[in-house]
């Protein structure tokens with residue numbers, strides 16, 4: 001390695017010749033050439049004088065040769081350092097001038113002998129000193145700086161091509177030694193390369209050539225252009241389509257960081273679901289605001305948002321959001337509704353000859369190509385906006401939903417014009433299973449614990465030099481974006497989201513107000529399917545001036561006879577064996593069991609019993625609480641002084657009659673809506 005190549009790796013007594021003499025000779029060898037040069041100049045001067053001592057034409061020729069040699073040295077040295085170029089040119093000029101003088105006048109004439117005796121050692125020593133003091137960048141080895149660098153990181157036999165130099169970005173093609181090295185060797189050496197260049201790990205990346213295992217491009221971005229944070233300055237494309245790119249922030253070379261949610265067959269792009277993964281304080285909140293403001297500023301999309309944190313970050317956006325579910329139970333309802341909405345939307349898109357959601361699907365269907373009428377004339381059906389279902393801090397929701405259910409939803413959602421966006425407080429496999437993670441193909445990876453990098457990003461992106469673990473929470477907003485539509489060589493390029501400050505609140509309010517007035521409203525299919533599960537809990541986006549919770553205009557258009565809105569309870573095949581007569585399994589909910597085991601309270605009979613239970617369920621439904629468990633019911637029993645075992649029995653009857661339906665969580669029941677929306 002480097003030490004051996006300098007001849008410093010040998011110990012006294014070792015080496016080719018053996019013994020101290022051999023060792024010293026070995027150490028002195030690299031320093032001998034300048035002295036040999038001085039000796040050669042002396043001999044050349046003496047021989048030249050013997051040959052041309054009296055010749056005037058030789059004098060002219062030798063002088064011209066001396067000047068030409070100095071010029072050539074200067075020209076040849078143009079690619080080396082200025083210091084080395086000057087040193088070489090002075091040495092050649094002095095040496096050739098002395099040889100010319102010695103040839104013409106004799107080496108001992110006038111001051112020539114003294115000049116030789118004093119100047120020769122000075123010049124030779126100056127080269128020795130230079131060699132001893134040389135910096136470890138390979139400059140003095142006769143190799144280029146790049147070559148020395150590659151040698152240092154163990155890739156000595158690799159070839160580096162002509163580098164493309166842009167402001168703050170150097171891209172250099174690399175060809176590795178055939179049969180000896182692979183692209184993996186470069187990715188493993190990236191850390192060493194960053195160390196050799198004294199740069200952060202994320203400044204050095206490698207993009208392997210997909211067609212060769214020993215070729216690729218090295219990208220070095222020396223200055224961290226992201227250090228200066230950029231404040232949110234409003235939506236990038238107000239009134240555009242959700243199919244247009246959404247601006248998330250900027251890359252470290254200043255290029256915009258774009259994300260696409262719906263698929264586009266023309267751009268050869270699939271629709272996608274996104275995971276926002278980042279540790280606490282990594283900037284997930286602002287990332288979400290960047291994306292949500294972009295979504296709300298588009299004219300053909302609905303946003304459903306569930307957030308356990310009481311919309312702490314998102315409150316200014318609420319007026320523009322079609323469905324905002326706060327906390328656990330409302331989120332359960334939203335997820336149940338999604339499972340109804342997705343097949344209903346897919347059916348509608350199929351009936352209108354869309355293989356996937358396209359912006360035309362959001363417009364009124366006036367094109368006979370997209371008609372649901374058997375006679376092929378334009379049907380004029382209301383368009384169906386794209387739907388983004390956002391689950392903030394979703395670990396527990398996803399666990400409750402179960403892997404199979406989530407994977408099922410995510411697969412079907414893509415052909416239903418639905419994107420799921422899931423954010424995780426701690427990106428790791430104990431928060432989310434492997435199969436749920438795999439169902440979210442796109443990721444915005446913010447800073448995290450180094451041990452969790454493998455969860456956030458695919459191996460090939462980490463190999464290419466991405467290191468969200470190096471940021472932790474020290475670089476909020478720094479992120480990698482891996483998503484369909486983004487060029488692959490961008491995957492390992494860091495970017496930074498735009499920051500939201502107190503000044504951004506008014507901009508957020510403007511975006512929300514715009515969405516409330518001009519954004520898409522839910523189509524009858526989506527609104528109907530959602531209401532068939534959620535009842536009053538889904539009211540659609542608030543009408544301007546009416547506050548949140550006003551009934552959605554689209555619900556008025558829902559035809560209760562329509563098959564798509566079939567609100568009969570759905571039984572999961574896995575639940576077939578559950579006996580609806582059984583008592584509700586209180587202990588499995590984690591609530592304070594035993595709830596239904598106490599025998600106190602009234603046990604009304606007949607008509608009164610039916611009325612009381614109907615009242616109870618209607619009360620929950622009216623409050624929008626569409627999923628209930630033992631805890632909710634025991635509170636209700638206490639309030640009405642009713643016996644809990646009695647209520648348990650009546651609930652089982654209600655489930656058998658279809659007024660309640662099972663959910664994916666044992667012991668949680670969904671109220672099948674009976675109230676007609678106003």
Ligand SMILES: Nc1ncnc2c1ncn2[C@@H]1O[C@H](COP(=O)(O)OP(=O)(O)OP(=O)(O)O)[C@@H](O)[C@H]1O
Pocket residue numbers: 229230278279280281282283284285286287425476477478496497498499500
């Ligand atoms: N792009 C950005 N540029 C500059 N500062 C940012 C950026 N994004 C976030 N920040 C700042 O970083 C801090 C943490 O951000 P944020 O609260 O969004 O993190 P988080 O990941 O949501 O954390 P937690 O999960 O703990 O809520 C905040 O002070 C925020 O203003």
